[in-house]
Amino acid sequence: MSLRFRLNLLITLLLLVFMSVVGFVIIRGMKASTQEGVEAATRVTVQLLDTVILSSYQNPEWGYTHEVMHRFLLSLGHVRSNEIILYDLHGNLLFKSPPSKYRADENPPRWFVKLIEPEQEVVMRRIRFGMLVVVSNPGGAIREAWSRLSNLFWINLGFFVVLNAMVYWMLGRWLRPVEPMLKAINQMEQGDLTVRLPEFKLPEFSKIAHNFNQMGESLLARTDESRRLALIVKQTADAIMIHDLDGNISFWNAAAQRMFGYAPEDIIGKSAAILIPPGYEAELESNFAAIKQMQKVENHDTQRVARDGKLRDISLTAAPLVDPHSGEVIGEICSMRDITERKQAEEAALRLEENRQLTQLIQHHIEDERRSLARELHDELGQYVTAIKTFAVGISNKTTEAMPDIAANAQTIVAAANHIYDGMHNIIRQLRPGSLDNLGLSETLRDAITNWQGQHPDVRFTLNLSGALDDLGETLNINLFRIVQESVTNALRHAQATQINIRLIKTTEGALQLSIQDNGVGMNICNVDQSKHFGLLGMRERVQALHGTFNVDSLMEQGTQIMVTIPARGAA
Structure with a gap:
């Protein structure tokens, strides 16, 4: 049963109740009116008849009273709402009021008659030689009331039908927005949360549509959020x-x-x-x-x-x-x-750090051994070579005139001693530059550049130093020097370079930036396995041990540039 039909049925029932109450009130009023009219008519009739009886007594010449009354009643005919009966002294019927012709075609139902019929009233008067009986008869009044009630019923019935039709039509018009609402609810029930209701003219429906659309937006947002959470959990x-x-x-x-x-x-x-x-x-x-x-x-x-x-x-x-x-x-x-991979990476990083510490320790021991070896060469072998040279010079001076052959051999020994001495100093410089401990990194690099320039006059060397570089400490000094030494050696041996630029800067933040660039034949970095090139690998390890970064930039026929950056904590 639709809402429209239910509302129409409710209104119909209310109308029926209202009409029933109105009908009850009308019938009740009709009953009171009928009773009052019958009583009034009976009183008037009785007074009229009493007057005739009294006049007959006062005028005996008119004849006997029952005769006078008989003549009067014959001329009177029917009296409204009353039935008059005249009997003689022996009870014989002399006169009875003719039936009423008023609305004789009306035939009220028995239930209606019982509802409004008043109590019957009988008035009797004994007259000379007869009996006069007046009985109330509300038939005409009842028929009139029924006629009025029937007309009112048909009017109400027509009004009832028209009103119901109008209400049914208006309910259909007013409830027309319910259909899209039900359709939208059904679509939402089937999972379509994008359905929305339009704006309606009625404020109640408009509010319902607004709340429905807000609910749809909220459900859609929550569903999207739940879907995203489900996807996150799933994926x-x-x-x-x-x-x-x-x-x-x-x-x-x-x-x-x-x-x-x-x-x-x-x-x-x-x-x-x-x-x-x-x-x-x-x-x-x-x-x-x-x-x-x-x-x-x-x-x-x-x-x-x-x-x-x-x-x-x-x-x-x-x-x-x-x-x-x-x-x-x-x-x-x-x-x-x-976190298996993370654990493995942590273990690998730990082993790498241990290896770096071991490498650093080995390099430290190597540098110590080189320093000791350089000191031994300088102190021990240098003294012997100096002594040999001194003895050879003395022999040469004493035998120049007497024994020229011996003098010539002595000069050969002096030349060999000088050669040994120069080679020894080169070896000492390679092992451990003495100036690094005595004069600092800057002077050591300048001395090394001068030495390389002397050995390779066809190569142009440039050195650019900036910042406070003389208080870096032994570890930084030796590592930076070894990096420069290895880079320049590689450029001279393998790159066929004609120009080598070295730049070392200490920034205001305390970081060190080292760059060694040459114009040699270069190399294809992508094809070079740096882990198998011990020169590059050694430099990288030295830099990483100082928490720095090591980069090689090179192209074929365009030279090579090695860039080292050591942060302030590594340079401290």
Whole structure:
């Protein structure tokens, strides 16, 4: 049954009740009016007849009273709402009022007659030689009331039909917006949250449409948010699971299946202890105790065991699952991230750092050995070579005239001693420049450039130094010098360079910037395995040990540039 029909039926029932009440009131009024009219007519009739009786007594010459009354009644005829009967002394009927012709064609139903018919009133008068009886007869009044009621009924019936038709039509017009509302609700029920209602003229319907559209926007936003959350949970690389307060698993996403090898149907409903390796039981109990106390467990590095028995290094984060209505903890939301690669990277970084420290220690020992060896060469071998040269010069001076052959051999020994002395100094310079300990990095580099320029006069060297470079310390001095030494050696031996530019700057922030650039044949960096080129590898290790960066920029036939940056903490 439609709302339109129900409303129309309700209005019809209310109209029927109203018309029934009105009819009851009208009938009640008709009854009172009929009774009052009959009583009044009876009183008038009785007074009239009493007057005739009295006049007959006062005028005996008119004849006997019953005769006079008979003649009067014959001339009187029918009296409204009364029936007059005249009997003689022996009870014989002399006169009876003729029936009323007023609305004789009306035939009121019996129920109506019973409703408005008043109590019958009988008045009797004994007259000379007869009996006069006046009986109230409301038939005419009842027929008249029925006629009026019938006319009113048909008028009301017509009004009722017209009003119902108008109400039905107007309800259909007013309730026309309900159809798109029901259609929109049905579409939303089927999952179409984008459906919206138009604006309506009626303020109530307009408000309903506004609230419906707001509800649709809210549902759409929440659905989109839920869909995004579901996609995140489904597609995230982190294993996400939900435990109840008993520790049983109630949710298991795809990442958890990939990480641990259990399908959802294999693990949902089982205890979380299935993932706990031996020795970690106390950790699980501690986590659940924290969750029940509304505390979080964040980024806890631990281990879990997969279905194949292998241990997985994971980072665990857990938070309490709270009922939004009661505010009580009803479970735990747990996410686990596989940190196996991170652990391996940390171990590799640790081993690399240990290797670098070992390399640095080895280089330190090598530099110490080079320093000792250079000192030994300078102090021991240098003295012997000097002594040999001195003895040879003395022999040559004493035998120049007497024994010219011996003098010539002595001069040969002097020349050999000088050659040995120069070679020894070159070796000492390669092992450990003496100026590095005595004069600092700047003078050592200038001395090295002068030496290289002397050995390679066809190569142009430039040196650009800037900043406070004389208080860098032994470690920085020797490492920077070795980098410059290795770079220049490579450029001279392999690059066929004709120009080598060296630039060392200490910035105002305390960082060091070293650049060695040549115009040699260059190389294809992409095809060079720097891990197998010990010169590049050694320089890189030296820089990384000082927490700096090492870069090589080179192109074929366009030269090579080595760039080193050592931050302030490495230069300190």
